[in-house]
Amino acid sequence: MKLNFNNPSLGGKIEVPGDKSISHRSIMFGALSEGKTTIRHFLKGEDCLSTIDCFRKLGVQIDETDEEIIVHGTGWDGLKEPSEILNTGNSGTTTRLMLGILAGRPFHSVMIGDESIGKRPMDRVTVPLAAMGADIAGRENGRFTPLSIRGKKLETIEYKLPVASAQVKSAVIFAALQANGESVIVEPEATRDHTEKMIEQFGGSIRREGNRIIVKGGQQFKGTDVYVPGDISSAAFFMVAAAITPNSEVVLEHTGLNKTRTGIIDVFEQMGADITVEKTFSEGEEIGTITVKTSSLKGTEIGGEIIPRLIDEIPIIALLATQAEGETIIRNAEELKVKETNRIDTVVDELKKLGADIEATDDGMIIRGKSKLRGGAVSSHGDHRIGMVMAIAALITDGEVELHDPEAIAVSYPEFFDHLRLLAK
Numbered sequence: 001m002k003l004n005f006n007n008p009s010l011g012g013k014i015e016v017p018g019d020k021s022i023s024h025r026s027i028m029f030g031a032l033s034e035g036k037t038t039i040r041h042f043l044k045g046e047d048c049l050s051t052i053d054c055f056r057k058l059g060v061q062i063d064e065t066d067e068e069i070i071v072h073g074t075g076w077d078g079l080k081e082p083s084e085i086l087n088t089g090n091s092g093t094t095t096r097l098m099l100g101i102l103a104g105r106p107f108h109s110v111m112i113g114d115e116s117i118g119k120r121p122m123d124r125v126t127v128p129l130a131a132m133g134a135d136i137a138g139r140e141n142g143r144f145t146p147l148s149i150r151g152k153k154l155e156t157i158e159y160k161l162p163v164a165s166a167q168v169k170s171a172v173i174f175a176a177l178q179a180n181g182e183s184v185i186v187e188p189e190a191t192r193d194h195t196e197k198m199i200e201q202f203g204g205s206i207r208r209e210g211n212r213i214i215v216k217g218g219q220q221f222k223g224t225d226v227y228v229p230g231d232i233s234s235a236a237f238f239m240v241a242a243a244i245t246p247n248s249e250v251v252l253e254h255t256g257l258n259k260t261r262t263g264i265i266d267v268f269e270q271m272g273a274d275i276t277v278e279k280t281f282s283e284g285e286e287i288g289t290i291t292v293k294t295s296s297l298k299g300t301e302i303g304g305e306i307i308p309r310l311i312d313e314i315p316i317i318a319l320l321a322t323q324a325e326g327e328t329i330i331r332n333a334e335e336l337k338v339k340e341t342n343r344i345d346t347v348v349d350e351l352k353k354l355g356a357d358i359e360a361t362d363d364g365m366i367i368r369g370k371s372k373l374r375g376g377a378v379s380s381h382g383d384h385r386i387g388m389v390m391a392i393a394a395l396i397t398d399g400e401v402e403l404h405d406p407e408a409i410a411v412s413y414p415e416f417f418d419h420l421r422l423l424a425k
Helices: 020-032 046-057 092-102 123-131 166-176 194-201 232-244 263-270 304-309 311-322 334-338 343-353 384-393 406-411 416-423
Strands: 011-014 033-040 061-064 068-074 108-112 135-138 144-150 158-160 182-186 207-209 212-216 225-227 249-256 274-283 285-293 326-330 357-361 364-369 374-379 398-404
Touching (some): 011 416, 020 033, 020 046, 020 092, 020 166, 020 194, 020 225, 046 061, 092 123, 092 144, 092 166, 123 135, 123 166, 166 182, 166 194, 232 249, 232 285, 232 384, 232 416, 263 274, 263 311, 304 311, 311 326, 311 343, 311 357, 311 364, 311 384, 343 357, 343 364, 343 374, 343 384, 384 398, 384 406, 384 416, 406 416
Parallel strands (some): 011 249, 033 225, 158 182, 374 398
Antiparallel strands (some): 033 068, 061 068, 135 144, 182 212, 207 212, 249 285
16 A cells, blocks of 8 residues: 655544444453343454454354444353354454453353464463363463363462453453452553453442452343443554644544553653543543644653553554654563564564664663654554554655555554545645
């Protein structure tokens, strides 16, 4: 795909697609609940469609219209042994959270994903599940897919997460909901809490005491209505686009403002960006409007407890930092190495091709601005977020950007190029 915007300005209002994390979980909790769940503003990206496909293979009726997804919940005990392999595609969330659900169901199932999923470590989930009594086998002792799950009666656990990961936390929570008694999960840093919020939204209960999360087993859920706010991880691309493109102002409506996800807003403020945030309403999750204008930016340091609150936004923050005066240092982001690609190395390599002064470190990167970017040939490497970073970079390059494998972007943002063309004047 050839991208040449001829120095545009950006202007207008959009509503980015529904939050990917919440969309996944709404299907899962809807399926595990008794009765009907109606989901509005669901993200119909490839990852979330993989979750729907898996639950249909587990015997759950899920209807789709243009406006809604309707899940006819079976409850925990209504899930059926699948006659087919459960293919999670490119979705790490589907793979890891489904492990927690299937580990306690009284039947056998097999999960597989695409080539990228086959390289992502699953032992961070299978190890604590095995400690609860789960029987999971796979390549390298359950480290990689394909994975075979023979559901067992699970025991409670007190588990300290070795890494701050919402996927690992959520998988253990799903397993703990099937155990007899209370389990305790200890986080090193607070991670996105959509699973905990959704437990309460579907009529369950969960407690937090500092960094300890207490989960009571044996809970039953009831179907409900879910509105999925716009995904702030998707909004981040157009936030950065507006900040770095001359004479621009972009308004992002109905965007999720969950405090465990708004690290990107904190970074914008640290860097001196022209940003305003207006909370509009809360329906399970906080929602609001974000407005960003062309900004004069300064470098900053990003690390520590903020990292789990913006881990998916670091690639686009790297592009933002190329247009800031001074040096930006990103630390404590080792988790980027086990995403769809090694996002530290990939974003550094691809931005260098466009003339960025950027280098990788063991746990992050160093970006020196302000850089004048040039055109060139780049690739998404099959990673949706890398693809979007390169497309946004094309707004300010001196020359054409040729983006290879842009199709990967459909994983989380099918309308991305439509919205980009809409905003580019």
